[in-house]
Amino acid sequence: MKVMCDPKPPNASMSERGNEGLIEFYSSFKDMFEFFCKNTTIHGTIRLVCSSSNRMKTAFWTLLFLASFGMLYWQFALLFSQYWTYPVVMTMSMHSEPKMFPAITLCNLDPFDLVSEKLAQLDQMTEEAIANLYGHKTSIVSSRYKKDISVKGGSANLSSSSFQLNRHISLVMLKEPDTGSKKKHFKVGFKLCNATGGNCFYKAYSSGVDTIQEWYRFHYMNIMSQLPLIINISSHEEHIQNLVYSCQYDGEPCRESDYIHFHHQVYGSCYTFNSKGTDLFWKATKPGISYGLSLILKADQNDRLPLLSTVAGVQVMIHNHNQTPFLEHEWFDIRPGIVTNIGIRQDEVHRLGGNYGKCTVDGEDVGVKLLYNSSYTLQACLHSCFQDKMVERCGCGYYYYPLPPGAEYCNYNKHPGWGHCFYQLYNRLADHHLSCFAKCPKPCWESWYKLSAGTAKWPSTKSQVEYRANVDTLRDIAKVNIFYQQLNYRSVDESPVYTVNLLLSNMGSQWSLWFGSSVLSVVEMFELLLDIMVLSLIFCYRRVKAKKTLKMAQPLAISSISLTLENYRAVHEDLAADWNSSRTNQNVGTVAKTKNGNLPFRSICSKTPTPELNPDVVLNGFRHIKDHSVETDLNS
Incomplete structure (x- = not known):
């Protein structure tokens, strides 16, 4: 709402100016647009009015204005399209x-250490399978010790359970399809079927070593999955002295409270130093070997299953605090008789969440419940998601991952078709056909370590006397030094390309380029749009009100008058004459009669307008109706 754009001139009469309202609005769209073009700060609009006498110029400036307006909003569309891609x-x-x-x-x-007899049977079955495939024998069983299982209150082993190795899942030689080559190609694999035996496939590899290791691992999981039913692994504590002979950090001996112990399904007894990351004892203030962690480790090569782990020594993983170590994905092998120096350099990454990317701060907003008692990581989420799918579709859990509540680990004595289900499900996960990768986002903050290693023979010949070690002992020990190469670390941060401030700045630049205007010009545009809407509503309201008034209007109530065509003409002729005479003599109160003696309607018609011809009279041809009520009233 605004004051009229065309105010009254100063010399207007006071009465006319007094009739104006305090707030008035435009009377038409033309007035509104004319006022806008004359008073706006947008360049070029005034030329639409000032050149109105020249239609060619008006058309030119109209086209130019519309073209500039279109280019402006095309640029705006590009800016917003880039902004909304985040x-x-x-x-x-x-x-x-x-x-x-x-x-x-x-x-x-x-x-x-917890199993011996069943693993020895598996080793023997492996020797027989290799002999059948390749025609030569191996000595796997004799290459390691056999230990009994110590249990509280007695002894027990897997032979006392109902578990039996499934010899029907054996290694076979598979001939590849004929490719036209004279040389025949073979693959080694093993057959897996579902619970009913109606759907089977061969798990095969081009390398026989890979196939044998995978086949051995499959049987090994079926053996180890029985352990929770027989023995409590966590109660079988081992002392760190069985693995670590010496430990020093920053020249100071390590404390017994600086590590935690846990048992890994494949890699045995494990110890984690500085797991919480809250003790100031582990604060690194200087880089270099002398200020890092130095360990002398036992790397016994006797108790090994070469088909499960081909590496002799100790496996080391460097990871973040409160994080589950996934040694099958990230590890470093420490070989016996060798000193290994591992330099650390740290990188950090900060990701943007929300519209800019999919990440999680602490995993609370992720649709997968972690099965690990640690902070959120992508691997922990994927493993938890896969285990949930495994329990849902196969009816049991994969031995390498923790179990959800109420589930049990798979073994082919109780779940005959679990291997068939597992490998098909795992292939779907590897091909990203499961929903786990969609459900598990990356952490918004992540830190990882880049490792560089160097090795040397250890100990040297001269230092052997100092360690007082014989040749057999030196074959089973190793040394590792872990240290920061430098305290500098690289931080990679994500930031939005288009912030709101930058978007507004770019829009202002485009607005100034095409119209040379400011923010107030934008306000004027919004005001114009508001005026258009208000004026449209006013016009709509007036139109609706006029229609309602027209519907409510009734025809003038007049008593029925019976007139002949002659009387109707005479009345109108006399009315015209009487009208002229009444103008000159208005005080005359006498009433004259018409030529045919009928009373004229001067006294009435001088005060009321002449009634319109009744449509019924016209349509019926002035039929004579015997009704003299009007004449009677007038004569009286």
Whole structure:
């Protein structure tokens, strides 16, 4: 709403100016647009009015204005389309400050202290399978010790259980399809069927070694899945002295409270140093070997299953605090008789969530319940999701991952078709056909360590006397030094390409380019749109009101008058004459009669307008109706 754009001139009469309202609106769209073009700060609009006498110029400036307007909003569309894609830019920065030493996990690669007899049977079955395939024997069983299982209150082993190795799942030689080559190609695999036996496939590899290891691992999982039913692994504690002979950090001996112990399904007894990352003892203030962690480890090569783990020594993983170590994905092998120096460099990444990317801060908003008692990681989420799918579709859990509540591990004595179900489900996960990758986002903050290693023979010949070790002992020990190469760390941060401030700045630049205007001009545009809507509503209201008034109007109530065609003409002729005479003599009160003696209607018609001809009279041809009520009333 605004004051009229065309105010009264100063010399207007006071009465006319007094009739104006306090707030008035435009009377038409033309007035509104004319006022806008004359008073707006947008360049070029005034030319639409000033050149109105020249239609060619008006048309030219109209086209130019519309073209500029179209180009402006085309640029706006490009800006918004880029903004709504939410692009990010990676910025890299270097920081240097004292840092907490990472968590270090060591595993002795000897998970077989709890089992002996069934694994020995599996080794014997493996020797027979290799002999049948390749025609030569191996000595797997004799290459390691056989230990009994110690249990509280007596002894027990897997032979006392109902578990039996399934010899029907054996290694076979598979001939590949004929490719026209003279040389025949074979694959080694093993057959897996579902619970009914109606659907089967061969798990095969082009390498016989890979097939034998996978086949051995499959039987090994079926053996180890029985352990929770027989023995409590967590109660079978081992002392760290069985793995670590010496431990020093920053020249100080390690404390007994600096590590935690757990048992891994494949890699045996494991110990994690500085798992929480809260003790200031592990604060790194200087880089270099002398200020890092130095360990002398037992790397016994006797108790090994070469078909499950081909590496002799100790496995080391460097990871973040409160994080589950996934040694099957990230590890470092420490070989016996060798000193290994591992330098650490740290990188950090900060990701944007929300519209800019899919990430989670703490995993609380993820639709997968973690089965690990640790902080959120992508691997922990994927493993938990896969285990849920495994329990849902196969009826049991994969032995390498923790179990959800109420589930049990798979073994082919109780779940005959679990292997068929597992490998098909795992292939779907590897091909990204399961929903786990969609459900598990990356962490919004993530830190990882880049490792560089160097090795040397250890101990040297001269230092053997100092360690007082014989040749057999030297074959079973190793040394590892873990340290920060430098305290500088690289931080990679995501930031939005288009922020709201940058978007408004670019829009302002485009607005100034095409119209040379400011923010107030934008306000004027919004005001114009508001005026258009208000004026449209006013016009609509007036139209609706006029229609209602027309419907409510009734025809003038007049008593029925019976007139002949002659009387009707005479009345009108006399009315015209009487009208002229009444103008000159208005005080005359006498009433004259018409020529035919009928009373004229001067006294009435002088005060009321002449009634219109009744449509019924016209349509009926002035039929004579015997009704003299009007004449009687007038004569009286």
